[in-house]
Amino acid sequence: MQWRGSGFVVLSWWYLVAGLAAVGVLFIAFLDVRWGGRIVAAAFFIGA
Template sequence: MQWRGSGFVVLGWWYVVAVLGAVGVLLMAFGDVRWGGRIMAGGLFFGAFVRLVARPARKAGGLNARSRAVDVLLLLGLAIGILVASATVKLDV
């Protein structure tokens, strides 16, 4: 999906995932690490869900990079990894 002549590609649902990731990073930097990780993981879980159910594939926008199975598995793997890492981080110094 592209607007004619503008060079701007409409990425659709990718914007939601990117905003949730940015909010999670900011929250991790200036607030609670665990909640920031949960928000980031939630955004990635949402991206995996959208990529899984979007029919046709072009409705997924920027989340459509590889085959559907690879995209969903990568997003789920990243989400689980971030969730586990943020939940098990030792915050006592």
């Protein structure tokens, strides 16, 4: 369900990127700094 040119696609895309960044931050906080850094970097790379 993807409509080109609608704001919905962009919004859902940014929610995905923000969610990935949040997961990375949680990784840094609780689990592993190296993996968390990679996840956050990947999120920003995808969102750029």
